[in-house]
Amino acid sequence: MRVFVAVLVLLVGSTGWARLDEPHQVQELAYGEVAYLYLQGDYFAALTRAQMALERNEVQVHRADLEVLLGAMYSAYGMPEDAQRVFNALLDSQVSGEVAQRAWIHLAGLYYRQQKYREALDTLNNRVGEPPAELEEVVLSLRARLLMRLGRYEDAAELLDTFSENHPLNAYLRYNLAISWINGEHPSLGQEWLWQLANLPPASAETNAIKDKAILALAIYMLRSDQEERAIRLLRDARLGGPFADVSLLLYARALLIENQPAKALPVLQKLDNHSIQRSTVQEAQLAIPYLYERMGNQQAALEAFDTALDRFAGLQDYLLEVEAQIASGQWFEDMVGEPTWSTAMDPVPPFLPRRVKSFPTFYEWFATTEFQHGWNNYHELLRQRNLLSQWQQKLPGMQAMLDAHERKHEEVKPRARALLRELANQDFQGRMTRLQRRYDKAVAEQDPMPFASEKEQRLWQAHQEAEARTRQWGDQARPDMTAKLDFYQGLLLWDMQEDIVPRQWDRERELNTIADLLEETGALRSRVLYAANRVDRLDYYRQALPELAGELAQLQQRGDRLMRRQQYTLQAAAYEQVTQTRERLKRFSAAAHEGKADIYHRAVRSQRDRQKKDRQAP
Amino acid sequence: MRRVVLLLLLLAGAQLQGSELDKDLAEFKRDVLEVNKRLLLLEEELLFPADTQVGIYVSLDVGHFFQPDSITLEMDGEVLASHLYTEKEIRALKNGAVQRLALANVKNGTHSLTAFITGIGPQGREIRRGVNGEFDKAHGRHFVQLHIEDDTVKQQPRFRFSDWR
Numbered sequence: 032m033r034v035f036v037a038v039l040v041l042l043v044g045s046t047g048w049a050r051l052d053e054p055h056q057v058q059e060l061a062y063g064e065v066a067y068l069y070l071q072g073d074y075f076a077a078l079t080r081a082q083m084a085l086e087r088n089e090v091q092v093h094r095a096d097l098e099v100l101l102g103a104m105y106s107a108y109g110m111p112e113d114a115q116r117v118f119n120a121l122l123d124s125q126v127s128g129e130v131a132q133r134a135w136i137h138l139a140g141l142y143y144r145q146q147k148y149r150e151a152l153d154t155l156n157n158r159v160g161e162p163p164a165e166l167e168e169v170v171l172s173l174r175a176r177l178l179m180r181l182g183r184y185e186d187a188a189e190l191l192d193t194f195s196e197n198h199p200l201n202a203y204l205r206y207n208l209a210i211s212w213i214n215g216e217h218p219s220l221g222q223e224w225l226w227q228l229a230n231l232p233p234a235s236a237e238t239n240a241i242k243d244k245a246i247l248a249l250a251i252y253m254l255r256s257d258q259e260e261r262a263i264r265l266l267r268d269a270r271l272g273g274p275f276a277d278v279s280l281l282l283y284a285r286a287l288l289i290e291n292q293p294a295k296a297l298p299v300l301q302k303l304d305n306h307s308i309q310r311s312t313v314q315e316a317q318l319a320i321p322y323l324y325e326r327m328g329n330q331q332a333a334l335e336a337f338d339t340a341l342d343r344f345a346g347l348q349d350y351l352l353e354v355e356a357q358i359a360s361g362q363w364f365e366d367m368v369g370e371p372t373w374s375t376a377m378d379p380v381p382p383f384l385p386r387r388v389k390s391f392p393t394f395y396e397w398f399a400t401t402e403f404q405h406g407w408n409n410y411h412e413l414l415r416q417r418n419l420l421s422q423w424q425q426k427l428p429g430m431q432a433m434l435d436a437h438e439r440k441h442e443e444v445k446p447r448a449r450a451l452l453r454e455l456a457n458q459d460f461q462g463r464m465t466r467l468q469r470r471y472d473k474a475v476a477e478q479d480p481m482p483f484a485s486e487k488e489q490r491l492w493q494a495h496q497e498a499e500a501r502t503r504q505w506g507d508q509a510r511p512d513m514t515a516k517l518d519f520y521q522g523l524l525l526w527d528m529q530e531d532i533v534p535r536q537w538d539r540e541r542e543l544n545t546i547a548d549l550l551e552e553t554g555a556l557r558s559r560v561l562y563a564a565n566r567v568d569r570l571d572y573y574r575q576a577l578p579e580l581a582g583e584l585a586q587l588q589q590r591g592d593r594l595m596r597r598q599q600y601t602l603q604a605a606a607y608e609q610v611t612q613t614r615e616r617l618k619r620f621s622a623a624a625h626e627g628k629a630d631i632y633h634r635a636v637r638s639q640r641d642r643q644k645k646d647r648q649a650p
Numbered sequence: 651m652r653r654v655v656l657l658l659l660l661l662a663g664a665q666l667q668g669s670e671l672d673k674d675l676a677e678f679k680r681d682v683l684e685v686n687k688r689l690l691l692l693e694e695e696l697l698f699p700a701d702t703q704v705g706i707y708v709s710l711d712v713g714h715f716f717q718p719d720s721i722t723l724e725m726d727g728e729v730l731a732s733h734l735y736t737e738k739e740i741r742a743l744k745n746g747a748v749q750r751l752a753l754a755n756v757k758n759g760t761h762s763l764t765a766f767i768t769g770i771g772p773q774g775r776e777i778r779r780g781v782n783g784e785f786d787k788a789h790g791r792h793f794v795q796l797h798i799e800d801d802t803v804k805q806q807p808r809f810r811f812s813d814w815r
Contacts, residue, residue: 057709060705060748060793063709063746064747066745066748067743067747067748067749070738070745071739071742072738078683079686082683082687083687083691086687086691109672112676113680409672409675413675413678416678416679419686420682423689426689430692433696433697555789573692580685580688583681587678587685590678590681591682594678597674598671
């Protein structure tokens with residue numbers, strides 16, 4: 032099961048985001064941030080961030096990419112209808128071929144999750160076409176799994192040959208295919224593949240678990256096909272620390288018994304007997320041990336072993352009755368769940384494991400099923416949601432206080448802002464600027480040098496004007512050479528000013544432009560102040576939104592509690608079924624033990640009678 | 651007897667639920683996501699109004715020559731954020747994702763940033779670097795990105811701040 036979950040995670044993780052082992056192409060921070068959360072499996076946080084980005088229109092370039100990611104996350108987060116809606120909308124719109132291809136791949140993955148295998152394969156065949164290099168493995172694995180689900184093993188095998196040998200999915204897929212073959216048309220080929228898997232070098236926990244499973248499957252096949260010796264050799268080397276250790280031990284003992292080696296099988300079963308009686312393999316071992324003693328001719332030990340078995344079965348029956356009562360009262364569930372700890376409410380669901388309560392071994396196998404994991408994860412997801420909702424509820428008064436503070440500040444700032452705006456209006460900067468511009472344009476058009484004169488030149492010009500006025504007052508008394516001199520100086524001054532009039536005009540033009548820029552900035556600031564001074568709509572919206580949100584939070588809390596209870600009952604019902612099955616099995620085993628005991632007595636009585644008969648017949 | 655009845659009810663109820671429960675769960679998740687989004691938007695607007703908001707982001711491009719262990723970020727001489735990286739986070743960054751390291755409120759004008767970064771460089775050597783940057787905060791939300799890049803010529807990592815405005 033863990034392998035299956037890991038495979039799903041791998042599949043989802045890799046399809047949503049093409050690997051970017053090259054200078055990355057993220058052009059918008061919001062998109063990169065969503066990817067950051069998504070790639071860590073924080074779907075809830077990533078979904079929230081993606082929705083925020085879409086609402087605030089933070090993503091333009093990567094909008095279609097973000098929507099693909101959103102659909103993939105909905106799909107992985109158990110919201111198939113939302114995923115379908117996103118993909119359909121995306122595929123109905125004008126998107127690039129690459130985006131559409133990724134959306135189709137996700138849609139095929141979604142169909143697979145919904146067990147619509149035919150639809151998924153058709154989508155891959157007719158819509159996806161040649162996948163991009165980075166998604167090739169993902170598409171191949173999905174196709175291989177679909178082909179297997181549809182019973183097309185030959186096609187799946189052909190596909191697997193193109194699959195990267197070191198990919199963790201490979202072992203998982205090969206195991207499934209080998210099992211299909213071994214039970215179907217190609218047992219020898221299945222055996223060959225299982226042998227390869229059993230001899231994989233030790234690696235991750237998932238790979239090691241597949242190795243163990245391959246060894247078990249291979250051993251069963253060997254026992255079925257009269258290869259007992261090979262099965263014994265294989266099982267002798269099986270791992271005793273893995274999740275299938277007890278099954279391996281039981282199988283090993285069986286193989287030894289078939290090979291008529293009861294003395295060797297006994298210590299194996301005794302080793303298994305050290306485990307909890309709640310495990311089905313240990314229960315089976317209870318019956319096998321007396322049988323072994325019988326085979327070894329030790330009837331007394333066999334009888335004692337049957338008695339021990341019956342005692343243990345009875346003890347377990349009593350205990351299971353207690354467990355049933357605990358399940359019904361909810362105590363069992365409460366003990367198993369424990370008290371989860373969280374760092375933040377936006378964190379993903381931590382990998383909760385059922386607590387190692389006393390009844391754990393009874394449910395060991397059920398805990399590893401998809402059905403249990405699904406319900407268990409849902410329960411914890413709901414627990415997280417409830418945690419998140421109550422955190423928000425605790426934050427609401429703080430948010431209200433912040434809102435009040437914003438309002439107070441707004442009320443304080445508003446009169447100052449309005450006064451500033453009035454002052455700005457009185458200064459009439461824009462009007463003054465327009466007048467200056469007109470004067471400049473006129474001076475340039477008339478090529479008048481005076482507006483561009485320096486202070487010194489202006490003083491000289493002024494002095495010249497005054498001297499000329501006085502000279503004119505003198506009339507005929509003025510010396511002609513003085514008038515000529517004044518004309519000469521005037522000409523000289525004008526010539527000086529005209530000589531570089533263009534650079535002078537440029538200087539002025541630059542100054543005017545600077546002033547225009549400053550005025551523009553002032554205009555922008557003014558509009559902000561104007562907005563701030565009259566901003567009531569946003570605060571109004573918040574004031575309205577907060578109580579609404581408080582109401583919604585309370586409603587959601589109630590819904591969450593109800594759903595948690597429903598999920599808990601579903602799990603409890605399934606647990607009850609497990610207990611019922613175990614009790615039924617124990618009844619059968621107890622009957623078998625009584626039968627075995629009766630056989631021994633019967634044989635003993637018969638042999639005693641035979642001996643007495645012989646004694647009587649003796650002369 | 652009461653227990654048996656309760657268990658039978660439990661079993662019957664559970665069988666009916668199944669996929670219906672999954673549907674209800676999906677609907678519940680949708681509503682929680684919606685309310686969570688609205689609250690986060692509201693909280694962000696109240697805590698970090700757009701006019702004063704600045705976001706500092708970190709990206710790793712591509713990470714052949716550097717793998718970050720920790721980052722300490724200072725703004726105008728004050729420590730703004732510290733972060734220790736997990737394997738998952740590094741993997742996400744190497745795949746092109748972008749981390750939001752900090753969100754803060756600042757006044758308009760020029761601000762200085764300093765990041766102290768530790769990590770593993772080429773040949774497994776430990777690297778400690780400091781990188782300085784400046785940004786001009788103006789009207790509206792403002793973003794600054796700390797790029798950790800591969801300098802293929804020098805076979806070394808390169809660090810720089812860039813402005814998104």
